[in-house]
Amino acid sequence: MSKTSLPPVVVAGGAGYIGSHMVRMLLESGFHPVVVDNLATGHAEAVGQATFRQGDIGDPSFMAPLLREFQPACVMHFAAASLVGESMTAPAKYWRNNLVQTLALLDAMRECGVGQFIFSSTAAVYGNPVEVPITEQHPRNPINPYGHSKLAVETALQDYDRAYGLRSIALRYFNAAGAHPDGSIGERHEPETHLIPLVLQVASGRRREIARFGSNFPTPDGSCIRDYVHVQDLCTAHLLALKKLGEGAASTAYNLGNGSGHSVNEVIAAARRVTGHPIPVRDDPPREGDPPVLVADARRARAELGWAPQYADIETIIAHAWQWERSSLARAA
Numbered sequence: 001m002s003k004t005s006l007p008p009v010v011v012a013g014g015a016g017y018i019g020s021h022m023v024r025m026l027l028e029s030g031f032h033p034v035v036v037d038n039l040a041t042g043h044a045e046a047v048g049q050a051t052f053r054q055g056d057i058g059d060p061s062f063m064a065p066l067l068r069e070f071q072p073a074c075v076m077h078f079a080a081a082s083l084v085g086e087s088m089t090a091p092a093k094y095w096r097n098n099l100v101q102t103l104a105l106l107d108a109m110r111e112c113g114v115g116q117f118i119f120s121s122t123a124a125v126y127g128n129p130v131e132v133p134i135t136e137q138h139p140r141n142p143i144n145p146y147g148h149s150k151l152a153v154e155t156a157l158q159d160y161d162r163a164y165g166l167r168s169i170a171l172r173y174f175n176a177a178g179a180h181p182d183g184s185i186g187e188r189h190e191p192e193t194h195l196i197p198l199v200l201q202v203a204s205g206r207r208r209e210i211a212r213f214g215s216n217f218p219t220p221d222g223s224c225i226r227d228y229v230h231v232q233d234l235c236t237a238h239l240l241a242l243k244k245l246g247e248g249a250a251s252t253a254y255n256l257g258n259g260s261g262h263s264v265n266e267v268i269a270a271a272r273r274v275t276g277h278p279i280p281v282r283d284d285p286p287r288e289g290d291p292p293v294l295v296a297d298a299r300r301a302r303a304e305l306g307w308a309p310q311y312a313d314i315e316t317i318i319a320h321a322w323q324w325e326r327s328s329l330a331r332a333a
């Protein structure tokens with residue numbers, strides 16, 4: 001299959017963590033990814049060989065000509081602000097970037113006749129779980145502006161389908177983790193707030209210790225449990241969603257997680273095994289609004305998309321992230 005035998009796909013936020021892995025997978029699968037990113041948190045070098053246009057998804061004078069030029073089959077939308085804590089203190093940024101700019105993007109798509117959309121949603125739309133594992137039918141009651149802004153987009157997507165025929169699949173990720181198995185791209189957030197890269201920064205000497213926020217949760221070892229899903233597996237789900245939309249599927253939403261959680265203590269223990277570093281821990285008070293357990297029921301994605309995560313094992317996820325941490329330190333040296 002030649003590299004450009006399949007149609008263009010616009011990847012909004014393709015210079016970011018998950019988006020850059022998607023761009024690579026699209027290229028390898030024969031699609032023509034067109035990256036749109038304002039580099040607010042992304043990195044131009046992560047885009048690799050794909051077509052890259054720097055700009056804001058919310059700027060119609062940038063987006064409409066681009067959509068007319070490439071006539072993509074679909075827009076994959078990773079572009080967002082996604083720091084839960086920051087969303088509590090700066091909600092205006094979250095409503096504007098995640099909702100207002102997304103509505104502008106959807107309107108540019110309507111204007112240019114682009115009718116398929118894959119949306120990076122989040123487990124944060126569920127808020128505090130009333131039961132786990134969490135299915136797609138679980139009540140959606142976000143507890144922070146980040147989750148609210150994502151739920152608002154999901155709601156708009158239902159209306160845009162009903163009224164304008166814009167079909168979409170919202171993929172509700174649990175905790176994205178890991179890096180490309182070849183070590184060339186990975187997670188690079190500033191500030192970093194995610195557990196696995198933080199733990200590995202201790203192992204590589206960039207941090208002294210890892211903070212454990214709470215050790216008296218009602219879980220077997222007292223630390224929070226989360227569902228870590230490999231970034232490559234998330235991207236595979238997007239490819240399957242793209243295929244499904246191409247076959248005429250109705251708009252819907254899927255959870256993406258492995259369905260088995262790992263506690264903070266288990267992640268630290270696995271990182272000690274992978275890195276051989278003792279990884280000292282500091283106990284801090286629990287953070288407000290941190291549920292004890294967040295684990296996905298992702299059986300619908302498996303059954304309807306045919307999604308079969310390849311890298312569910314936590315040590316593999318950490319080993320790939322560790323390879324990325326070491327290679328990025330070597331490049332910076």
Ligand SMILES: NC(=O)c1ccc[n+]([C@@H]2O[C@H](COP(=O)([O-])OP(=O)(O)OC[C@H]3O[C@@H](n4cnc5c(N)ncnc54)[C@H](O)[C@@H]3O)[C@@H](O)[C@H]2O)c1
Pocket residue numbers: 012013014015016017018019036037038039040041042043055056057058077078079080081082097101120121122123172173174175176177188189
């Ligand atoms: N990382 C996770 O664990 C996780 C979990 C659930 C959902 N998500 C969602 O997945 C998506 C990607 O997350 P990530 O971790 O890769 O984030 P990221 O910050 O690494 O990537 C986001 C990218 O979007 C770009 N961007 C942001 N606003 C933009 C705008 N208005 N116009 C153009 N570009 C813009 C940024 O520059 C960045 O390159 C986000 O929508 C996030 O909410 C992530």
